[in-house]
Amino acid sequence: MQNESLEDNADMLREFTLSTERTGMINITDRVRETLRESGVNSGTCVVYCPHTTAGITINENADPDVVRDMLFALGKTYPDRPEFRHAEGNSAAHLKASAMGSSATILIHEGRLLLGIWQGVYFCEFDGPRKRHFYVKIAGDQT
Protein backbone atom coordinates (compact mmCIF):
# COMPACT_ATOMS: atom_id res chain seq x y z
CA MET A 1 0.00 0.00 0.00
CA GLN A 2 2.83 2.35 0.81
CA ASN A 3 4.35 1.55 -2.54
CA GLU A 4 1.11 1.95 -4.39
CA SER A 5 0.59 5.31 -2.77
CA LEU A 6 4.08 6.40 -3.72
CA GLU A 7 3.59 5.31 -7.29
CA ASP A 8 0.24 6.99 -7.34
CA ASN A 9 1.88 10.25 -6.51
CA ALA A 10 4.96 9.89 -8.67
CA ASP A 11 5.87 12.63 -11.11
CA MET A 12 7.76 11.59 -14.19
CA LEU A 13 9.57 13.42 -16.98
CA ARG A 14 10.80 11.70 -20.10
CA GLU A 15 12.55 12.95 -23.21
CA PHE A 16 12.05 11.39 -26.63
CA THR A 17 13.85 11.98 -29.90
CA LEU A 18 12.62 11.56 -33.45
CA SER A 19 13.87 12.13 -36.98
CA THR A 20 11.55 14.10 -39.19
CA GLU A 21 10.88 14.69 -42.88
CA ARG A 22 10.57 18.18 -44.36
CA THR A 23 7.09 18.55 -42.89
CA GLY A 24 4.92 16.07 -41.10
CA MET A 25 2.62 15.30 -38.24
CA ILE A 26 4.00 12.31 -36.35
CA ASN A 27 1.62 10.42 -34.08
CA ILE A 28 3.40 10.17 -30.70
CA THR A 29 0.45 8.94 -28.66
CA ASP A 30 2.08 5.57 -27.96
CA ARG A 31 5.09 7.24 -26.39
CA VAL A 32 2.85 9.36 -24.19
CA ARG A 33 0.92 6.24 -23.10
CA GLU A 34 4.16 4.38 -22.43
CA THR A 35 5.34 7.18 -20.15
CA LEU A 36 2.07 7.18 -18.27
CA ARG A 37 2.28 3.40 -17.79
CA GLU A 38 5.82 3.66 -16.42
CA SER A 39 4.79 6.40 -14.00
CA GLY A 40 2.08 4.28 -12.44
CA VAL A 41 -0.01 7.42 -12.01
CA ASN A 42 -3.75 6.83 -11.75
CA SER A 43 -5.10 10.33 -11.96
CA GLY A 44 -3.41 13.58 -12.80
CA THR A 45 -2.26 15.65 -15.73
CA CYS A 46 0.10 15.04 -18.64
CA VAL A 47 1.98 17.73 -20.56
CA VAL A 48 3.65 17.02 -23.91
CA TYR A 49 6.17 19.75 -24.69
CA CYS A 50 8.11 20.69 -27.85
CA PRO A 51 11.34 22.65 -27.22
CA HIS A 52 11.67 23.83 -30.86
CA THR A 53 10.45 27.03 -32.53
CA THR A 54 9.57 25.61 -35.95
CA ALA A 55 7.71 22.56 -34.66
CA GLY A 56 4.74 22.15 -32.35
CA ILE A 57 2.35 19.78 -30.63
CA THR A 58 -1.33 19.31 -31.41
CA ILE A 59 -4.11 16.82 -30.77
CA ASN A 60 -6.18 15.70 -33.73
CA GLU A 61 -7.61 12.73 -35.62
CA ASN A 62 -5.76 9.44 -35.28
CA ALA A 63 -7.70 7.40 -37.85
CA ASP A 64 -7.68 8.70 -41.43
CA PRO A 65 -4.15 9.85 -42.45
CA ASP A 66 -5.78 12.20 -44.98
CA VAL A 67 -6.74 14.50 -42.11
CA VAL A 68 -3.10 15.11 -41.26
CA ARG A 69 -2.25 15.53 -44.93
CA ASP A 70 -5.08 18.05 -45.40
CA MET A 71 -4.02 19.93 -42.26
CA LEU A 72 -0.41 20.31 -43.40
CA PHE A 73 -1.58 21.39 -46.84
CA ALA A 74 -3.99 23.98 -45.45
CA LEU A 75 -1.49 25.34 -42.92
CA GLY A 76 0.81 26.00 -45.88
CA LYS A 77 -1.96 28.06 -47.50
CA THR A 78 -2.94 29.86 -44.29
CA TYR A 79 0.66 30.65 -43.33
CA PRO A 80 2.49 30.88 -46.69
CA ASP A 81 6.00 32.10 -47.26
CA ARG A 82 5.72 35.85 -47.91
CA PRO A 83 8.02 38.14 -49.90
CA GLU A 84 7.89 40.69 -47.07
CA PHE A 85 9.50 38.26 -44.58
CA ARG A 86 12.92 39.45 -43.35
CA HIS A 87 14.11 36.58 -41.15
CA ALA A 88 17.33 35.49 -42.88
CA GLU A 89 16.79 31.78 -42.31
CA GLY A 90 13.74 31.93 -44.59
CA ASN A 91 11.56 29.81 -42.33
CA SER A 92 9.22 32.42 -40.82
CA ALA A 93 6.18 30.49 -42.06
CA ALA A 94 7.34 27.51 -39.99
CA HIS A 95 7.64 29.74 -36.90
CA LEU A 96 4.05 30.90 -37.46
CA LYS A 97 2.72 27.37 -37.84
CA ALA A 98 4.56 26.35 -34.66
CA SER A 99 2.82 29.08 -32.65
CA ALA A 100 -0.52 28.36 -34.37
CA MET A 101 -0.41 24.73 -33.21
CA GLY A 102 1.28 25.58 -29.91
CA SER A 103 4.35 24.30 -28.11
CA SER A 104 2.50 21.92 -25.81
CA ALA A 105 -0.63 19.88 -25.22
CA THR A 106 -2.21 19.13 -21.86
CA ILE A 107 -4.03 15.82 -21.42
CA LEU A 108 -5.98 14.63 -18.39
CA ILE A 109 -5.27 11.28 -16.71
CA HIS A 110 -8.15 9.26 -15.26
CA GLU A 111 -8.13 5.69 -13.92
CA GLY A 112 -4.61 5.16 -15.19
CA ARG A 113 -5.41 6.19 -18.77
CA LEU A 114 -5.08 9.27 -20.94
CA LEU A 115 -8.51 10.87 -21.18
CA LEU A 116 -8.25 11.25 -24.96
CA GLY A 117 -11.33 11.10 -27.14
CA ILE A 118 -11.69 7.95 -29.22
CA TRP A 119 -10.49 9.71 -32.40
CA GLN A 120 -7.79 11.80 -30.73
CA GLY A 121 -4.07 11.26 -31.13
CA VAL A 122 -1.14 13.41 -29.99
CA TYR A 123 1.00 14.77 -32.84
CA PHE A 124 4.48 16.20 -33.10
CA CYS A 125 4.23 18.73 -35.96
CA GLU A 126 7.37 19.32 -38.04
CA PHE A 127 7.28 22.47 -40.14
CA ASP A 128 10.96 22.92 -41.02
CA GLY A 129 12.69 19.54 -41.31
CA PRO A 130 14.24 17.22 -41.93
CA ARG A 131 15.84 17.44 -38.49
CA LYS A 132 16.54 15.43 -35.42
CA ARG A 133 13.98 16.67 -32.90
CA HIS A 134 12.98 15.93 -29.35
CA PHE A 135 10.00 16.35 -27.09
CA TYR A 136 9.17 15.90 -23.41
CA VAL A 137 6.37 14.03 -21.70
CA LYS A 138 5.63 15.03 -18.12
CA ILE A 139 3.24 13.08 -15.90
CA ALA A 140 2.05 14.85 -12.75
CA GLY A 141 -0.08 12.79 -10.39
CA ASP A 142 -2.86 14.18 -8.25
CA GLN A 143 -2.28 14.56 -4.56
CA THR A 144 -5.11 12.37 -3.40
Added chain:
Amino acid sequence: MQNESLEDNADMLREFTLSTERTGMINITDRVRETLRESGVNSGTCVVYCPHTTAGITINENADPDVVRDMLFALGKTYPDRPEFRHAEGNSAAHLKASAMGSSATILIHEGRLLLGIWQGVYFCEFDGPRKRHFYVKIAGDQT
Protein backbone atom coordinates in the same frame (compact mmCIF):
# COMPACT_ATOMS: atom_id res chain seq x y z
CA MET B 1 -9.17 22.33 10.04
CA GLN B 2 -8.26 18.82 8.95
CA ASN B 3 -11.30 18.84 6.71
CA GLU B 4 -10.57 22.25 5.33
CA SER B 5 -7.06 21.18 4.52
CA LEU B 6 -8.35 18.08 2.78
CA GLU B 7 -10.78 20.09 0.76
CA ASP B 8 -8.08 22.53 -0.03
CA ASN B 9 -6.05 19.78 -1.58
CA ALA B 10 -8.88 18.01 -3.36
CA ASP B 11 -8.58 17.24 -7.04
CA MET B 12 -11.79 17.04 -9.02
CA LEU B 13 -12.72 15.87 -12.50
CA ARG B 14 -16.13 16.47 -13.99
CA GLU B 15 -17.62 15.66 -17.36
CA PHE B 16 -20.26 17.83 -19.03
CA THR B 17 -22.36 17.25 -22.12
CA LEU B 18 -23.88 19.74 -24.51
CA SER B 19 -25.87 19.74 -27.74
CA THR B 20 -24.48 21.98 -30.45
CA GLU B 21 -25.62 23.70 -33.62
CA ARG B 22 -23.69 23.41 -36.90
CA THR B 23 -21.05 25.83 -35.63
CA GLY B 24 -20.92 27.88 -32.47
CA MET B 25 -18.93 29.09 -29.53
CA ILE B 26 -20.78 28.13 -26.35
CA ASN B 27 -19.90 29.98 -23.16
CA ILE B 28 -19.18 27.27 -20.56
CA THR B 29 -17.66 29.51 -17.90
CA ASP B 30 -20.49 28.88 -15.44
CA ARG B 31 -19.89 25.14 -15.56
CA VAL B 32 -16.20 25.65 -14.91
CA ARG B 33 -16.99 27.93 -11.96
CA GLU B 34 -19.50 25.42 -10.61
CA THR B 35 -16.87 22.67 -10.68
CA LEU B 36 -14.38 24.88 -8.88
CA ARG B 37 -16.96 25.69 -6.21
CA GLU B 38 -17.73 22.01 -5.65
CA SER B 39 -14.05 21.18 -5.35
CA GLY B 40 -13.52 23.68 -2.56
CA VAL B 41 -10.04 24.38 -3.94
CA ASN B 42 -8.58 27.73 -2.98
CA SER B 43 -5.52 27.91 -5.17
CA GLY B 44 -4.41 25.70 -7.99
CA THR B 45 -4.95 25.11 -11.68
CA CYS B 46 -7.97 24.28 -13.82
CA VAL B 47 -7.89 22.49 -17.17
CA VAL B 48 -10.88 22.45 -19.52
CA TYR B 49 -10.48 19.67 -22.07
CA CYS B 50 -12.32 18.82 -25.31
CA PRO B 51 -12.10 15.14 -26.36
CA HIS B 52 -13.25 15.81 -29.96
CA THR B 53 -11.23 16.48 -33.12
CA THR B 54 -13.57 18.93 -34.82
CA ALA B 55 -14.25 21.05 -31.74
CA GLY B 56 -11.97 22.96 -29.39
CA ILE B 57 -11.70 25.17 -26.34
CA THR B 58 -10.71 28.83 -26.27
CA ILE B 59 -10.89 31.80 -23.94
CA ASN B 60 -12.23 35.06 -25.36
CA GLU B 61 -14.68 37.93 -24.85
CA ASN B 62 -17.75 37.22 -22.75
CA ALA B 63 -19.63 40.49 -23.30
CA ASP B 64 -20.53 41.36 -26.89
CA PRO B 65 -21.86 38.28 -28.76
CA ASP B 66 -20.69 39.88 -32.01
CA VAL B 67 -17.10 38.95 -31.10
CA VAL B 68 -17.95 35.26 -31.19
CA ARG B 69 -19.91 35.73 -34.40
CA ASP B 70 -16.98 37.59 -36.02
CA MET B 71 -14.54 34.93 -34.84
CA LEU B 72 -16.53 32.06 -36.34
CA PHE B 73 -16.97 34.00 -39.56
CA ALA B 74 -13.25 34.80 -39.84
CA LEU B 75 -12.14 31.25 -38.95
CA GLY B 76 -14.26 30.12 -41.90
CA LYS B 77 -12.30 32.49 -44.15
CA THR B 78 -8.90 31.61 -42.67
CA TYR B 79 -9.54 27.87 -42.78
CA PRO B 80 -11.93 27.41 -45.72
CA ASP B 81 -12.99 24.15 -47.29
CA ARG B 82 -10.48 23.46 -50.08
CA PRO B 83 -10.93 21.45 -53.28
CA GLU B 84 -7.59 19.73 -52.61
CA PHE B 85 -8.82 18.18 -49.35
CA ARG B 86 -8.93 14.37 -49.48
CA HIS B 87 -10.45 13.41 -46.11
CA ALA B 88 -13.60 11.57 -47.12
CA GLU B 89 -15.76 13.01 -44.34
CA GLY B 90 -15.38 16.44 -45.89
CA ASN B 91 -14.72 18.20 -42.60
CA SER B 92 -11.00 18.89 -42.78
CA ALA B 93 -11.58 22.60 -42.26
CA ALA B 94 -13.22 21.77 -38.92
CA HIS B 95 -10.18 19.70 -37.91
CA LEU B 96 -7.95 22.68 -38.70
CA LYS B 97 -10.06 25.09 -36.67
CA ALA B 98 -10.04 22.65 -33.75
CA SER B 99 -6.23 22.59 -33.69
CA ALA B 100 -6.07 26.36 -34.25
CA MET B 101 -8.16 26.98 -31.12
CA GLY B 102 -6.64 24.04 -29.24
CA SER B 103 -8.09 21.09 -27.37
CA SER B 104 -7.78 22.62 -23.91
CA ALA B 105 -7.49 25.80 -21.87
CA THR B 106 -5.59 26.19 -18.62
CA ILE B 107 -6.90 28.67 -16.04
CA LEU B 108 -5.30 29.66 -12.74
CA ILE B 109 -7.19 29.48 -9.45
CA HIS B 110 -6.58 32.11 -6.76
CA GLU B 111 -8.48 32.73 -3.53
CA GLY B 112 -11.15 30.25 -4.55
CA ARG B 113 -11.85 31.94 -7.89
CA LEU B 114 -10.90 31.47 -11.53
CA LEU B 115 -8.26 34.06 -12.33
CA LEU B 116 -10.03 35.09 -15.55
CA GLY B 117 -9.80 38.63 -16.86
CA ILE B 118 -12.96 40.68 -16.50
CA TRP B 119 -13.86 40.23 -20.18
CA GLN B 120 -12.77 36.60 -20.44
CA GLY B 121 -15.10 33.64 -20.80
CA VAL B 122 -14.35 29.99 -21.55
CA TYR B 123 -15.82 28.71 -24.82
CA PHE B 124 -16.55 25.31 -26.27
CA CYS B 125 -16.07 25.78 -30.03
CA GLU B 126 -18.17 23.60 -32.33
CA PHE B 127 -16.91 23.46 -35.92
CA ASP B 128 -18.76 20.41 -37.25
CA GLY B 129 -22.13 20.04 -35.58
CA PRO B 130 -24.87 19.62 -34.79
CA ARG B 131 -23.69 16.92 -32.39
CA LYS B 132 -23.91 15.80 -28.82
CA ARG B 133 -20.52 16.75 -27.38
CA HIS B 134 -18.81 16.59 -24.04
CA PHE B 135 -15.95 18.24 -22.24
CA TYR B 136 -14.03 17.78 -19.01
CA VAL B 137 -13.19 20.20 -16.23
CA LYS B 138 -10.29 19.25 -13.99
CA ILE B 139 -9.46 21.14 -10.80
CA ALA B 140 -6.02 20.50 -9.31
CA GLY B 141 -5.32 22.14 -5.97
CA ASP B 142 -1.91 23.38 -4.87
CA GLN B 143 -0.04 21.34 -2.31
CA THR B 144 0.58 23.91 0.35
Added chain:
Amino acid sequence: MQNESLEDNADMLREFTLSTERTGMINITDRVRETLRESGVNSGTCVVYCPHTTAGITINENADPDVVRDMLFALGKTYPDRPEFRHAEGNSAAHLKASAMGSSATILIHEGRLLLGIWQGVYFCEFDGPRKRHFYVKIAGDQT
Protein backbone atom coordinates in the same frame (compact mmCIF):
# COMPACT_ATOMS: atom_id res chain seq x y z
CA MET C 1 16.22 20.29 5.28
CA GLN C 2 12.68 20.97 6.46
CA ASN C 3 12.93 24.38 4.88
CA GLU C 4 14.39 23.08 1.68
CA SER C 5 11.61 20.55 1.41
CA LEU C 6 9.03 23.25 1.96
CA GLU C 7 10.58 25.45 -0.63
CA ASP C 8 10.79 22.53 -2.99
CA ASN C 9 7.06 22.08 -2.76
CA ALA C 10 6.13 25.73 -2.78
CA ASP C 11 3.56 27.02 -5.24
CA MET C 12 3.90 30.61 -6.32
CA LEU C 13 1.75 33.06 -8.21
CA ARG C 14 3.01 36.41 -9.40
CA GLU C 15 1.41 39.19 -11.38
CA PHE C 16 3.37 41.43 -13.74
CA THR C 17 2.36 44.56 -15.61
CA LEU C 18 3.65 46.00 -18.82
CA SER C 19 2.93 48.89 -21.16
CA THR C 20 2.52 47.96 -24.79
CA GLU C 21 2.68 49.59 -28.22
CA ARG C 22 -0.09 49.17 -30.80
CA THR C 23 1.06 45.64 -31.56
CA GLY C 24 4.09 43.74 -30.38
CA MET C 25 5.54 40.55 -29.03
CA ILE C 26 7.33 41.32 -25.77
CA ASN C 27 9.87 38.79 -24.51
CA ILE C 28 8.90 38.09 -20.90
CA THR C 29 11.17 35.07 -20.36
CA ASP C 30 13.29 36.87 -17.75
CA ARG C 31 10.24 37.57 -15.59
CA VAL C 32 9.21 33.93 -15.79
CA ARG C 33 12.73 32.84 -14.80
CA GLU C 34 12.77 35.33 -11.94
CA THR C 35 9.52 33.91 -10.57
CA LEU C 36 10.87 30.38 -10.78
CA ARG C 37 14.02 31.43 -8.93
CA GLU C 38 12.01 33.05 -6.14
CA SER C 39 9.83 29.97 -5.79
CA GLY C 40 12.82 27.71 -5.18
CA VAL C 41 10.98 24.93 -7.06
CA ASN C 42 13.22 22.27 -8.55
CA SER C 43 10.81 20.32 -10.67
CA GLY C 44 7.25 21.05 -11.63
CA THR C 45 5.21 23.03 -14.08
CA CYS C 46 4.93 26.73 -14.93
CA VAL C 47 1.89 28.43 -16.45
CA VAL C 48 2.08 31.92 -17.95
CA TYR C 49 -1.42 33.37 -18.27
CA CYS C 50 -2.83 36.41 -20.08
CA PRO C 51 -6.13 37.77 -18.65
CA HIS C 52 -6.93 39.87 -21.76
CA THR C 53 -9.00 39.02 -24.85
CA THR C 54 -6.99 40.93 -27.44
CA ALA C 55 -3.58 39.76 -26.27
CA GLY C 56 -2.07 36.32 -25.85
CA ILE C 57 0.95 34.26 -24.86
CA THR C 58 3.17 32.24 -27.17
CA ILE C 59 6.58 30.61 -27.18
CA ASN C 60 8.84 31.29 -30.16
CA GLU C 61 12.32 32.35 -31.27
CA ASN C 62 14.31 34.51 -28.87
CA ALA C 63 17.28 35.35 -31.13
CA ASP C 64 16.48 37.16 -34.38
CA PRO C 65 13.92 39.97 -33.80
CA ASP C 66 12.89 39.62 -37.44
CA VAL C 67 11.01 36.44 -36.53
CA VAL C 68 8.69 38.36 -34.24
CA ARG C 69 8.30 41.10 -36.83
CA ASP C 70 7.46 38.55 -39.54
CA MET C 71 5.00 36.80 -37.24
CA LEU C 72 3.10 39.99 -36.42
CA PHE C 73 3.05 40.93 -40.10
CA ALA C 74 1.75 37.52 -41.19
CA LEU C 75 -0.87 37.33 -38.42
CA GLY C 76 -2.20 40.62 -39.80
CA LYS C 77 -2.56 38.97 -43.22
CA THR C 78 -4.03 35.72 -41.88
CA TYR C 79 -6.48 37.49 -39.58
CA PRO C 80 -7.20 40.80 -41.36
CA ASP C 81 -9.85 43.31 -40.46
CA ARG C 82 -12.95 42.32 -42.47
CA PRO C 83 -15.82 44.51 -43.68
CA GLU C 84 -18.28 41.86 -42.44
CA PHE C 85 -17.18 42.25 -38.81
CA ARG C 86 -19.95 43.59 -36.55
CA HIS C 87 -18.21 44.01 -33.17
CA ALA C 88 -18.56 47.73 -32.50
CA GLU C 89 -15.12 48.14 -30.98
CA GLY C 90 -13.61 47.30 -34.36
CA ASN C 91 -10.96 45.00 -32.94
CA SER C 92 -12.31 41.57 -33.90
CA ALA C 93 -9.07 40.73 -35.72
CA ALA C 94 -7.20 41.23 -32.43
CA HIS C 95 -9.60 38.83 -30.67
CA LEU C 96 -8.90 36.23 -33.36
CA LYS C 97 -5.14 36.60 -33.05
CA ALA C 98 -5.42 36.28 -29.28
CA SER C 99 -7.22 32.94 -29.57
CA ALA C 100 -4.85 31.81 -32.35
CA MET C 101 -1.84 32.33 -30.08
CA GLY C 102 -3.71 31.23 -26.96
CA SER C 103 -4.21 32.74 -23.53
CA SER C 104 -1.49 30.74 -21.81
CA ALA C 105 1.71 28.75 -22.19
CA THR C 106 2.75 25.77 -20.10
CA ILE C 107 6.46 25.22 -19.48
CA LEU C 108 8.12 22.31 -17.69
CA ILE C 109 10.55 22.83 -14.81
CA HIS C 110 13.52 20.50 -14.40
CA GLU C 111 16.50 20.80 -12.06
CA GLY C 112 15.44 24.28 -11.05
CA ARG C 113 15.28 25.59 -14.62
CA LEU C 114 12.66 26.21 -17.27
CA LEU C 115 12.88 23.39 -19.78
CA LEU C 116 12.82 25.79 -22.74
CA GLY C 117 14.62 24.95 -25.96
CA ILE C 118 17.76 26.96 -26.63
CA TRP C 119 15.98 29.23 -29.13
CA GLN C 120 12.72 29.50 -27.21
CA GLY C 121 11.48 32.60 -25.43
CA VAL C 122 8.10 33.35 -23.84
CA TYR C 123 6.21 36.22 -25.44
CA PHE C 124 3.35 38.46 -24.39
CA CYS C 125 1.54 39.25 -27.68
CA GLU C 126 -0.22 42.60 -27.91
CA PHE C 127 -2.73 42.86 -30.75
CA ASP C 128 -4.74 45.91 -29.72
CA GLY C 129 -2.57 48.38 -27.84
CA PRO C 130 -1.20 50.61 -26.68
CA ARG C 131 -2.47 49.58 -23.27
CA LYS C 132 -1.38 48.81 -19.77
CA ARG C 133 -1.53 45.02 -19.58
CA HIS C 134 -0.77 42.35 -17.05
CA PHE C 135 0.02 38.68 -16.96
CA TYR C 136 0.42 35.96 -14.34
CA VAL C 137 3.21 33.47 -13.75
CA LYS C 138 2.30 30.41 -11.72
CA ILE C 139 4.90 27.92 -10.48
CA ALA C 140 3.58 24.57 -9.28
CA GLY C 141 6.15 22.23 -7.77
CA ASP C 142 6.01 18.45 -8.03
CA GLN C 143 4.93 16.54 -4.95
CA THR C 144 7.78 14.13 -4.51
